[in-house]
Amino acid sequence: MTKYNVEALQTAMKSRANVVYINNTAANGALYHIPPYVNLVIVTNSASYTQSLRLPSVAESVGLTLTIMFPDYGGGGTVSDNDDSLSDWSDLTNNADNEYCVLFNDGRGWKVLVSDM
Numbered sequence: 078m079t080k081y082n083v084e085a086l087q088t089a090m091k092s093r094a095n096v097v098y099i100n101n102t103a104a105n106g107a108l109y110h111i112p113p114y115v116n117l118v119i120v121t122n123s124a125s126y127t128q129s130l131r132l133p134s135v136a137e138s139v140g141l142t143l144t145i146m147f148p149d150y151g152g153g154g155t156v157s158d159n160d161d162s163l164s165d166w167s168d169l170t171n172n173a174d175n176e177y178c179v180l181f182n183d184g185r186g187w188k189v190l191v192s193d194m
Contacts, residue, residue, distance in 0.1 A: 095114055095115050095116040095117065096115070096116070096117045096118075096119070097109075097111070097112075097115050097117070097118045097119070098119050098121075099118065099119070099120045099121070099128055100120075100121045100123075101120075101121070101122045101123060101126040101127075101128055101151065102123045102126075103123075103126075104126060105126050105127050105128070105152070106120075106122075106126065106127065106128035106129070106154075108129045108130075108131055109128065109129070109130050109131065110131045110133075111130055111131065111132055111133050111143070112133060113133035113134070113137040113138035113141065115133075115143065116141070116142065116143060116144065117143070117144045117145075117146070118130060118143070118144070118145045118146070119146045119148065120145070120146070120147050120148075120154060120171075121147075121148055121149040121151070122147070122149055122150065122151020122152055122153070122154065123149070123151055124151060124152070125151060125152040126151045126152050127151065127152040127153055127154050127155075128151075128154040129154055129155045129156075129157070130145065130154060130155070130156045130157070131157055131158070131159060132156065132157065132158045132159060132180070132187055133159075133182075134159045134161055135158075135159070135161050135162055135163075135182055135184065135185070135186055135187070136161070138182045139182055139183075139184040140182060140184070141181070141182045142179065142180070142181050142190075143179070143180045143181075143182075144177065144178070144179050144180075145177060145178050145180070146176075146177040147171040147174070147175070147176045147177065147194075148174065148175055149174060150171065150172070150173055150174045150176075153170065153171045153172050154170075154171045155168050155169065155170050155171070156168060156169040156170075156171075156178065156194070158186070158187050161186075162185070162186025162187055163185040163186050164183075164185050164186035164187075164188070165186075166186060166187060169189070169192060169194040170194060171194055172194075176193050176194045177191075177192070177193060177194070178191065178192035178193075178194050179191040179192070
């Protein structure tokens with residue numbers, strides 16, 4: 078893990094507020110719609126299992142900064158929007174261990190601040 082990943086994970090573990098943990102150990106995860114109050118999503122996939130994530134709607138989450146982490150790749154996953162961004166959006170695809178993205182909703186759409194996906 079990079080220094081950023083470790084610090085973000087440690088901060089989330091301390092507060093445990095607005096954090097979602099998804100652990101797929103026996104099957105592919107169903108499409109998960111991220112609630113508009115969540116700031117951190119941590120996804121671990123075992124074996125070749127996958128997890129697709131849908132971002133909160135732009136209108137419901139204006140000003141939100143969202144971090145998504147995939148410490149264990151497994152079969153990967155995709156981060157998509159609700160097709161409601163007024164700005165360009167391209168889905169993000171997880172294809173290796175320790176990938177992450179930090180997104181910001183500026184009221185017009187989701188912006189990628191940092192990503193290695």
